[in-house]
Amino acid sequence: MSMQPVTRLWGMYDLSRESWLRKRTLQDSLTSLIDGYGYQYLETPLLEGTELFLRQSGGDLASRMYSFVDAGSNQVSLRPEFTSPIMRHYLENSGNIVLPARFQYAGPVFRYDVAHPEGSGQFTQVGAELIGAESVVADAELLTLAAELPRRAGLQDFSIELADLDVFHSVLNVARVSDRARSFILASIPQLREGQDALSQVQERAYQLHLGDRLPEHQDLGAAITGLDDQQARQVIQGFLQWNGTDSRRFGQRDPEQVVNRFLRKLRGSDEAGHLETGLRLAADLAGIRGKPVDAIDAARKVVESAGADTLALDRLSELAETLEACPETRGNVTVDFGLARGLAYYNGIVFQVTHPEWKGPLGGGGRYDGLALALGSVTNIPALGFAYTLETLLALAERQSSQNGPAPNSATVLIVSESDSEIHGALQAARELRGTGVTAELDVIRHDLQEAMTYAASKGIKQVVFVDSKGEQAVHDVE
Template identity: 35%
Template sequence: MTVDLVRGMRDVLPAEYTLSRHIQTILERTMSAYGFQMLDTPIIEHRELYLRKLGEDLVGKVYEFSFGGRDLALRPEWTASVLRAYVAGMQDQPLPLRLSYAGPVFRYERPQRHTYRQFTQVGGEIIGGLPPRADAEVIALACAGLAAVGVTDYTVRIGHIGLARELLSRFNLPERTRGLLIWSLERLRAEGIAPVRERVLANLGTPPEGLELPVGIDDEQAVVWLERVLAAMQIDLRTGTRSPSEVIQRLLRTLRRADEQPLVDAALDRLVRLAAIGGSPDQAMPQLADLLGVDSVAFRELQAILELLEAHAVPSTCITIDGALGRGLHYYTGLIFEIYDREGNQLCGGGRYDDLVGALGGRQPTPAVGFAYGLERVMAAAAIEDKDAPQTILVAAVHDDDYPYALRVAGRLRASGYTVVLDVRRRSVKDNLRDATRRHFTAAVIVGADERAGEYIVWRDLATRTEQRIPFAALGGKV
């Protein structure tokens, strides 16, 4: 069990860790410039927090376990945890509230290139932010962070859950069936209509044999018919935890499922048209207008987001409209987006989730929108020079008597902002210079009797192989 748990996870060695921390710092700094404040949440949460709204694809990847009589889970994503923290302790804060975060998440999925079962998300949420301005801001912020780490060649795929919801509102289908159809959009494009139809209808179930409703009766007549049938079968509805009326209504919903099949077929025909729409805004928006009408609330909202992205200076050439975009998380209610690098790796994603605060026990309905980077994938796509990284200096004493002076030199250099490595192996001068060069240190300072007596150092630049003599008193600033 232990071996299987860690398979697909990995150690992050010093060089990679240093670079990832540098990139993470840049992303955090970018979000801070937009007014986002950092918070942290536990890695372990109650399992129920994630099972409510994640969707079946992600729920199946949650590391879950029981301990102390409680059902727990390792955090598979940050949004639900952040919203739980907001509901628990920040509902008295003025809105909108911009919160950012960074830390590990865990998903039991097949490891592949730049995809691990433990990875790091860096992201932010605007709680109380209204569309379209807050939606456009999170996309613009996501792009700004990528630009800051040197990722300039990317594609922003944008969709809107409201488009599918509006199409399905034209059919008299239960909310559960609509949900199944909406979250089958990506499968609809990838697999075609037949397997999706089969899956949706299988989830609807079939009426018990011999209890099909008579054709043409309405719900009131159906209730009377069911009461007579159950009475004739001598079935007592008062023995369970539900009232007889609740049992009748539940059974009626089951029997009505057969009536949903023609509606499901008609709804799928519309969704196929939506899933087929994709391309640049100039290409896709007219197609969406034809399908939904220019008076569609979701269409107008999407149009407004695109106009604001232009004002944010996000190039329209990097934007693709995707009618089938779903992201697999069932808490989304409006805008959804993903950003991909030129090799097709997803770097970040997010969207709007106006119902999640209420679902987690918030005092009042609160709109919210957010996004998260996958740090490991951003790092693989980044092209930056670590100009802010401290320079590393080797300080070595020739003899034991020189070591106290070497310590003074090291302390002064550290106070000036350098990273200083002291020789603790009593190497020779030649070996120390060779070791410092091999480690790509910036410079070496070898301290001997002359330097100690004269209160100076000799700074050996390892890249240019030049030397300069510097008084100890002058080591207050960078060389």
């Protein structure tokens, strides 16, 4: 019985020589561009400890990583992104690195996502990270650089969609929502932008997750334990349960202490219904705003000011938008979209993505991740921001748009053929000399005669055949 063939893994691809050359040509062009901005190339390991990628991203990324336990019983993962390894590198070498530090990278990453197969398996990221700068100037530098990459790939008509998560935080602070509810609201921004029906659905889901409590007695009890330590809160809850007629016989097989502790966790993790609903409504009002920077920021300002929230984040975003409009690299390409949701558990402050009307989904994107250093063990907060593009996406779209995808790769231009085995040394010498002059030379290794060699060369796009005869003399034949 014959054995089943071994096939490629899902999401993994082979590259032909021509495809590899096109990809490498674009990659080299982009890394050269980034180098011109002062970003130093850094290569990080393909394999890292799994915890490195989970400290900030959490469960959202965990289900998409290629992870396993190595021979030393360490939980390790194939690199799903570059930002965390680069921050790890900085923290390990901070004594020798002067801030602000600029790094760039290009290489394979691995993610598994059945729901989005176009972004699954192995693909190549090209990007840059700026560590140690929190100014609007730093934001503007990174965004102008990010705008240069699709242009270098030959793309036009792309758009930079920009938002600032701190604007959401300003209104959620006023709403007085818990950290847990805040994370839920930010993660729900893509749904909240869809309108009132979506808002109702998100609100109901929040209650199902016990993020808010609609029972008045629970809200009163939550207010009663505010400011108390856990031991004091447990005593209040125990008294409430006894007053409410809930004695130990109604607990069934559960320990009364377990019931009290569970109730305490629920109350600590729940918001008052009014606070939660206010936070959701304000976030929904912001999430529906999209347009030219001036118009979108003016609309957002009305929401922020009507809520009585701080406008510092919005003022900063306005300054950034004005700076980008003054830069030729980004002028006319920026849209402010408060419904943008891009790895919100990862970012704070500005977030952005680059889109194109001929491509479904983003070409790339990034933002600020000022909290990452602390999550990775730093004793101080270190401001940082970065971006990444999927190289295969840029290349595919550039080739779809045709002629502006850079120089064509150099295919083999000369085929060296020997008349007999005795002349193989002459053929090798001829190939060596041609390669020394920069010409690509392919050696015939299956003993073609001249006619067969001409046919083969034509099929491969090779323009010339060099025939080495039994006397060691060379004859050049142009392929028609």
